[in-house]
Amino acid sequence: MSMKAFTLVETLVAIAILSIAIIGPFQIVQGVLQSSYIARDQLIAAALAQEGMEYVRQVRDTNFIYNSRNAGGRMWLEGFDGSAGTPDCYTNACIVDVGQQLAQQRVISCGDLTCAGRPLYLSGGGLYNQSSSGTVTRFTRSVNFVFKDGTESFVSVTVSWNYHGLHTVTLVEDLRNWL
Numbered sequence: 001m002s003m004k005a006f007t008l009v010e011t012l013v014a015i016a017i018l019s020i021a022i023i024g025p026f027q028i029v030q031g032v033l034q035s036s037y038i039a040r041d042q043l044i045a046a047a048l049a050q051e052g053m054e055y056v057r058q059v060r061d062t063n064f065i066y067n068s069r070n071a072g073g074r075m076w077l078e079g080f081d082g083s084a085g086t087p088d089c090y091t092n093a094c095i096v097d098v099g100q101q102l103a104q105q106r107v108i109s110c111g112d113l114t115c116a117g118r119p120l121y122l123s124g125g126g127l128y129n130q131s132s133s134g135t136v137t138r139f140t141r142s143v144n145f146v147f148k149d150g151t152e153s154f155v156s157v158t159v160s161w162n163y164h165g166l167h168t169v170t171l172v173e174d175l176r177n178w179l
Contacts, residue, residue, distance in 0.1 A: 034164060045159040045169040048128060048141050052096045052157035053171050076177040079107055080145055093142040097130035115142035138162055151177040
């Protein structure tokens with residue numbers, strides 16, 4: 001009566017084939033998950049950039065309404081241009097925290113051109129803010145202005161984050177004084 005058994009070599013070959021069969025799909029799933037996280041972060045960053053740009057437009061429109069009711073008195077981008085003691089977002093980048101109650105605290109000059117090291121926080125209510133309340137996120141947002149002439153400025157809002165490499169979303173608009 002002869003007994004047949006697997007040799008050590010046959011066992012190692014079977015383990016190698018099984019390992020390859022399992023590792024291949026696992027790496028594909030891992031790549032798909034990483035891509036989905038990056039896509040999620042891109043959507044969040046685009047919304048944060050849009051929110052920053054909407055705040056800039058709202059300040060411009062508020063200045064227009066104020067001037068139409070009060071016979072002037074405000075610059076069209078007061079709040080960003082360094083006039084009346086406001087931050088100068090032309091010389092340095094600024095952060096915009098639309099969740100602040102006081103208008104004077106919504107725009108803060110970073111003192112540099114990138115606002116690096118100033119992360120956004122996620123509050124318990126699901127709102128992003130710059131006021132260090134909530135959970136720190138991987139996102140930073142900066143607003144920069146470039147003067148074109150007295151009635152036109154270029155505005156860029158950049159949201160950056162680091163997840164498997166540095167990523168940025170930048171929204172640029174040619175903002176005009178329609179006063």
